[in-house]
Amino acid sequence: MLKFLFAIILFLSIVMLNLFTAPKKQENTALYYGKKFEFSDIENKTQPTLSSQPKVTNHTKYIYLSFDDGPLNGSQNINAIAYKYRVPLNVMIVGEHVFMSKNQKRYFQDYIQNPFIEVGNHSYSHANNQYYSFYSKPKEVLSDFNKSTHLLALQNNFIRLPGRNVWAINNKTDNQYTETTEAVKLLSQNGYQVIGWDIEWRYNRKTKDPTCNAQEFFSQLKNHFESDKKLFTPNNMVVLLHDPMFRKDSTELENFIKLIQAHKEYVIVPLSRYPKLDLGYAKNTPPPKEEKRASRS
Numbered sequence: 001m002l003k004f005l006f007a008i009i010l011f012l013s014i015v016m017l018n019l020f021t022a023p024k025k026q027e028n029t030a031l032y033y034g035k036k037f038e039f040s041d042i043e044n045k046t047q048p049t050l051s052s053q054p055k056v057t058n059h060t061k062y063i064y065l066s067f068d069d070g071p072l073n074g075s076q077n078i079n080a081i082a083y084k085y086r087v088p089l090n091v092m093i094v095g096e097h098v099f100m101s102k103n104q105k106r107y108f109q110d111y112i113q114n115p116f117i118e119v120g121n122h123s124y125s126h127a128n129n130q131y132y133s134f135y136s137k138p139k140e141v142l143s144d145f146n147k148s149t150h151l152l153a154l155q156n157n158f159i160r161l162p163g164r165n166v167w168a169i170n171n172k173t174d175n176q177y178t179e180t181t182e183a184v185k186l187l188s189q190n191g192y193q194v195i196g197w198d199i200e201w202r203y204n205r206k207t208k209d210p211t212c213n214a215q216e217f218f219s220q221l222k223n224h225f226e227s228d229k230k231l232f233t234p235n236n237m238v239v240l241l242h243d244p245m246f247r248k249d250s251t252e253l254e255n256f257i258k259l260i261q262a263h264k265e266y267v268i269v270p271l272s273r274y275p276k277l278d279l280g281y282a283k284n285t286p287p288p289k290e291e292k293r294a295s296r297s
């Protein structure tokens, strides 16, 4: 009897030991606004929520569609298209735009709830479009980004500078704007990953409409991949678009997505999938100012 009991205890001890010491499955999950998004799922086409994507090979080229300046009139179409085509899209939010109207607040909340959309930080004030004076005060630049991170409870650390195409990812930088150097350094020290863009689908500043159609822009993108033009990371192209471009009619954006999806070597992926991005949370962000949030909403 004693032997039997001893055997059971021994058996249970081994089971318990195994439970606690068994190596945990390596998580290869992007920080996707709390929406779990597996890299391997994109590549193996097993992610049921995404549209079917071409099988990833050595020739695969990755495309990231990032929309700046929302929430604005037009964001509702970006939300709808992400659902319709089941594609991952990135939006870079301007904090103060969230509090400008009920609609804009709703668009922002729709972005947060949309499983296909990753929400990044494009500053709180958008520098009030006074870029030189904004970047001359690095501490204020940092607190401007921190303000959005906190007020909007943003869950990742990737940001885009207002008005300046600058990259600073995990010790690798590309910055032709000396006025931003100190601010970028400070942002990086505080855990932010600064993401620029490789190509822009331009728009008319007055009408906000795109300056060329989907087919023309797709040709530009293809040429960019095929030529020796420099990409921040080879085979990875971050595309800049703006929320208001498709506010009246989203057909051209839909056509563009269809063109990409029909091209067997191209795959649309979220920015959290970008190579060597140091994903995480921003550090030391100050507590949100509740009274400000209340007065602006």
Ligand SMILES: [Zn+2]
Binding pocket: 068, 069, 122, 126, 162, 163
């Ligand atoms: Zn902007």
